[in-house]
Amino acid sequence: MKRYIEWVIRHRYAVIALTLIATALAVSQARNLRIIIDPNTMLPQNHEYVTTTNLIEKTFDLKNMVVIGIAPKQGDIYQPAVLGKVQRLTAAVLKAKGVMPENVLSLSARRAKDIIGTPEGMEVRQLMPSVPGNAEQMQKLREAVNRNSAYLNAIVSRDAKTAAIIAEFKDIPGGFRAIQDQMDAIIAAERDDSVEIFVSGLPNYLSRIETYSERMRFLLPLAIVVLSLVLFGAFRTRQGMFLPLVTAILAVAWGLGFMGLSNIPMDVFNATTPILILAVATGHAVQMLKRYYEEYYLLRDTTTLTPKEANNQAVVNSLARVGPVMITAGAVAALGFFSLLVFDITTVRTFGVFTGVGILAALMLEMTFIPALRSVLAPPSDADWARQNKVGGIWNKVTHAIAERVTGAGRNRVYLGVALFVAVALGGMSQVVVNNSSKTYFSSDLPFQLDDRALNQRLGGSNTLYVLVEGADDDAIKNPATLQAMDELQHLLDQKPEIGKTLSMADFIKRMNQAMHGDDPAFYRIPESQALISQYLLLYSMSGEPGDFDSYVDYGYRMANMTVFLKTDSTAYAERLIAEINAFSNTHFPPGVTVRFGSIAEAVALTDTIVHEKILNIVQIAAVVFLISALVFRSLVAGAMVLVPLLVAVLANFGLMGLGGIFLNIGTSLTSAMAVGIGADYAIYLIFRLREELERGSGDAAAVRKVIGTAGQAVLFVAIAVAAGYGVLLTSFGFNMHKWLSMLIGTAMIVSALSALVLIPALILSFRPNFIFRR
């Protein structure tokens, strides 16, 4: 190791030049980085809800629903000016990029048909081919809407105060923002003093997640500034501030470059991953720096070396001591993250690769670039030294207090404190609610949240659950028993306050049966004969158009889609609803007919799998950490010991979620994996240093005091600096996700640091494990 470091110092300019070239290359490769905003990349593609959603998308052209609501400030929607807006908005939506034109539904959509019962039979006409020009025509339109209840609460509210345009979009380049931007522009053209116009739907929320996530562009640099200020506060030297930062930033750049080079796509859900790399890289850098200062001042105190000579010697000594520890800790963490490659969800794999590469990059930099650079830079001045000793005060007090508790008689009270803390965390953990509702990501007073609430109050709902009814063979949907069960299911669902509307083929069959019986309300039901149902459909086809029922039945009448409009996007609610529908279906549908779920069910699938898989991630990383630590120290006890503080940090994380009312979702579940990755480093540094000090023959208490005062202090510096850095996310106005991440990461950092500082020495002193004391 020593020889290697001396070699680096001799070739320092070459090393620095090579690093700069590598960084330039990485930055140029990072430009090729593909950023994916398709939520499919994070969906478990084999989950039944996801495959069903894909099937529904393919069969019925239903995908991302957008709802636009128009409400006049005076009177109801039956005014030429209002209906003119409906007509123009519909025409504009039909021209939008990505829209599925056959599934646009509004008063003026061609597929919105008026089924009229006449004494002689049935008439099918377009509901509103043009805006009614006089009061009589207006009255006729009102009657037409009211007799076709399928449209009530879908495109016209029951109180006739709001009209709606419902459109489905496929995924297009530019993502949800491209869809939402088009909608915003279309609406802006019709907005005036006479009406209120609202827009919502899935693209609305997903596009905001993209937009708000982009705040990381300035929040991340701001976080780095705060972090560096804290480091400066701790070291009081420019080197102390800059060198850890240089390592961290270059590590992130190298990680991004590698991703670009290997064509692994980034996704918005990994926007927070650089935080982790930053934290880990800073952690290693600070350990190294702290040790370097120790060695440097020791050399100045005990030898007659010149500052320049002492500088190079200190670089060699610190790297020789800390290098192996850093490589061990880094390898443990990197392998833990790389092990995530076995998961089949793109975003999880990306997280694993990105983090692993970032950590390895940090290791490489600390082993090459940083020592080379440090040997080029001027050695620390005596003034630096004086300042450091002075400000060490607070940090020394804290670490000293910890050391006293751990080494003294108070150790049992330390365990008691930790146990109490764990108990509280466990209590909090039991209250954790898993919910992937994207609405909760945002403050409820944001304009688009108000729009969404208005739409959900006025109409059926801005969220959808698709219920796919499928028979064994073609024409299965024409079976009266199937339609009857669908109708009964809709009746059951329509009673629920969270459901504003259900729509399926059953509605149209009932309406046709009624129309063919002179509009007698008694015949607003599913007929008993399958032949009659077939003949109604044939009859309808003679005046309707080929695509009229495309979003309700497939071509062979083997599958039917029921759209359930929900006023909430809570996945917890959707999960209960699905269970209830399943229970109903098992007893009501004829044999051979299956019922599956799509749309919001995908979010349930996320809850189902991703969150659970992310927890599995934590277990997996922890297992790798345990195995490698046990191997490195050749002791299972050591492996377990590394895990203990890490476990406390994870519990604290979940405890905070439960007590703070923070949902466990895609974003927040990530913080636990971070806590695991960071916590392991702290423990490994402390164990190594403690072993080193004990081997030198220091007494137990003295060794612990020394370790906590040096490596321990470095741990504390890093934890507080990163926590403070991520405190800036608290300023992300309106975006709860950032605030949650800020709180959770901050807590994870500080808890894992403190628990490592307290528990590692305490446990070693209490249990006196062989891997430390009998070498």
Place this chain on the structure above:
Amino acid sequence: MKRNIVPVSFAVLLAAGLVLPQVSQAAEPDLNQIMEKNFVVNKMVDSVADATFTLINKAGQERVRKTFGTSKLEANGTDNMRMTRFLSPPDVKGTVSLLVEHAEKDDDMWIYLPALKKVRRLVSSDKKTSFVGTDFSYADVIGFKVNEWNYKLLKEEAVDGQPCYVIEATPKSDEVKSNTGYSKRVAWLRKDSTMNVKVDFYDEQGEMLKTETFSDIREVDAKRGKWQAMRLEANNVQTGHRTVIQFENFKVNQNVKDEFFTTRYMEKE
């Protein structure tokens, strides 16, 4: 949705669908004469035929209906009466439709549903909407009024070895455009018979909407100079939906009686 009816001489009218008045230029052929001939070339006195309607969605799934149909030209020489009896699939077997075309107003349509054992009247929508659930519109079937369109000979070219005129038709007024739903039609007409081989339709926004193609064109009544395409296809490029109509056993001048086209007759069999 089952949406196949095969009024027998439906195809006849389709082929006649392009009726173009003349905008004569000295060097050009007499477009007016061509169009007048085109208008009547497939209007037979009467006809009987078996037909298979195949509707195909963009995923390639099919709905197939087999029918037997008769048609008879009304005294005005423009409008047809068509009776269509469904033979398959089984659940619609015995369903009968009767369509009486009216060039000037909504068509009359009756349908007999065996499951209801009743004849019901069905009022069809305006001319630009789908003709009985196919990708052909009522306007395509009934025909376009000659004097409502401007015409231009774009070029002459051969299609499948048959020399054709390529004629563009644009509506003279917005009303015509809105009633038919078309801003432009471009037709390839055979020089020998004036039969349409292919027609491109553009929607009201000027976007390409669909292509109709006519093949296996036969002279069915040499004496009166009547022709018929045995295979008709409409391909909607906006929706990806297609309709194919295939005629078999097509016979004309069968002395079909008027009483065949009554609601009373529909309930028989």
